[in-house]
Amino acid sequence: MARKDITMTPEEIGAFLESTHTLQVATNGPDGRPHLAPMWFVVEDDEIVFRSFSKSQKIVNLRRDPKLTVLAERGLAYGELQGVMIRGTARLIDDPAYVLR
16 A cells, blocks of 8 residues: 555546556566566556557466556656556457557
């Protein structure tokens, strides 16, 4: 649980996520170690959405184990550093029309 003095409200989290476009995406690799990759993303209906090639390691990992953690962060100096970490379960969508939209 985050400290109360640095916890963002849901509105602040939404604004933060709308102000950036890169996530660090962590999935569970085949050897049990985290696999970490940067991904561009959008927020759609209060959900994080990103796309990748179906044979990429992160997608292979998510097909085996859909648990993931993502981190959006910003700040160039320590006093400016902010981030939002979200732990969740991926829902893979293979519909080409959705992906292209």
